[in-house]
Amino acid sequence: MHFKEKQAIYIQLAEMITDNILSGRWIEEDKIPSVREMAITMEVNPNTIARTYNYLQDKGIIQNKRGIGYFVSPDGCALAKESRRKKFLKTELPVFFKSMKLLDIDFETVADLYKEYSRKGANNENE
């Protein structure tokens, strides 16, 4: 597994897990892999996974059942979606628009790339 340098590994892992939940690969009430298991598959120190799970639990996206393991919260998907959505609309979008303006990228270019992206995505859906 390869991680970006500029962001904490535990955050990157949290993002990956959230992606899994949002995309429906992990559904609500599902058990997620144990800390040790995850540590091995991700080739990471177990402490790092522990921190990731802790972080997601704080956000209410996953829950711990003592002695059993971690599970996706009943409303995990909704929570994750809501928090990301807020961040996206309030924070990322303005930055995005500002970049477009600064770099002279017009909206039609983006629209075209989006169409292309959607087309590719449709083909890769089962990947």
Next chain:
Amino acid sequence: MHFKEKQAIYIQLAEMITDNILSGRWIEEDKIPSVREMAITMEVNPNTIARTYNYLQDKGIIQNKRGIGYFVSPDGCALAKESRRKKFLKTELPVFFKSMKLLDIDFETVADLYKEYSRKGANNENE
């Protein structure tokens, strides 16, 4: 001056300077404020500014003339724009589209927000 916590100050300063160059507020061959001067206006340690300037010089965006100061490179604006543009199209855009998909935000929503953003931008141009 207030800085975000999550990113190194020297990087944030570099971004600000790059913004100034991209937006045309600082044009090519212009002298930029001296290390000490900038340190005072930004309320940071001169070492931090030195780091910023060094970082931008490595990227070729600014240049040093010995004993005189730093200047925007002859092709500084182009370099800055090119590097940002590449990052934007190859890195940020796919992430952006992926987020849209995960969060069920459709393209028209974005288009509407863009129109709104542009309208506001037009009014604030002289800000």
Next chain:
Amino acid sequence: MHFKEKQAIYIQLAEMITDNILSGRWIEEDKIPSVREMAITMEVNPNTIARTYNYLQDKGIIQNKRGIGYFVSPDGCALAKESRRKKFLKTELPVFFKSMKLLDIDFETVADLYKEYSRKGANNENE
């Protein structure tokens, strides 16, 4: 440790490390001494080592693994050799030849000195 006055210490350290990699004393994927450790053995400030490592990382010769330390890049030796070789052939060699011409030193003199150098080198190999 003694450093030449005319070149920044952090650069001299970078050269030493590059030498170690080129000569095969440190091989690819090897961990290199931690910042603090190196600072002690070299009797310099940790910041100076940090600068050296950062400089080499920018060149792709070494890599950081978060919380673990710095390692010689997978292609560190090749990168180092390539960059030095280019510098040598394009920059140093012409200067060298120009000096020979200006100083009326003919090529055979150099060839003789090279033979002598090689002979000494052979004896000192296990040094």
Next chain:
Amino acid sequence: MHFKEKQAIYIQLAEMITDNILSGRWIEEDKIPSVREMAITMEVNPNTIARTYNYLQDKGIIQNKRGIGYFVSPDGCALAKESRRKKFLKTELPVFFKSMKLLDIDFETVADLYKEYSRKGANNENE
């Protein structure tokens, strides 16, 4: 005029002047351009030229005649040649050989490049 970043400008100027003397373009007892004149042609602060001339005078390569200007010393060429020759043989050559070894550049490669250099040099002699 463009200068390398890593060496003081006044030193680079001194090297250029020494080259002129060694190559016979400026011969002994010749007057060399005044500080101001030189400063203008080189696009440099007069202080910098003054420092260069001072530096060369310290080495005995040029001499000042009050109110008239600077001249190449009677034995300027010999002095320059001797000092450079010593530096070349004791300092540069060993470094050069060491680089060759480290970079796996064999002597024949250098010999070939030298032949090529000489051929080109012969054609450009009047340049």
Next chain:
DNA sequence: GTGGTCTAGACCACC
């Protein structure tokens, strides 16, 4: 334990 960043203050060479 690891490196990353920042401050403070100093000294230097150079223009």
Next chain:
DNA sequence: GTGGTCTAGACCACA
């Protein structure tokens, strides 16, 4: 005046 470098010491996040 300019930037470049180094030391000293501190705090932080991360593995």
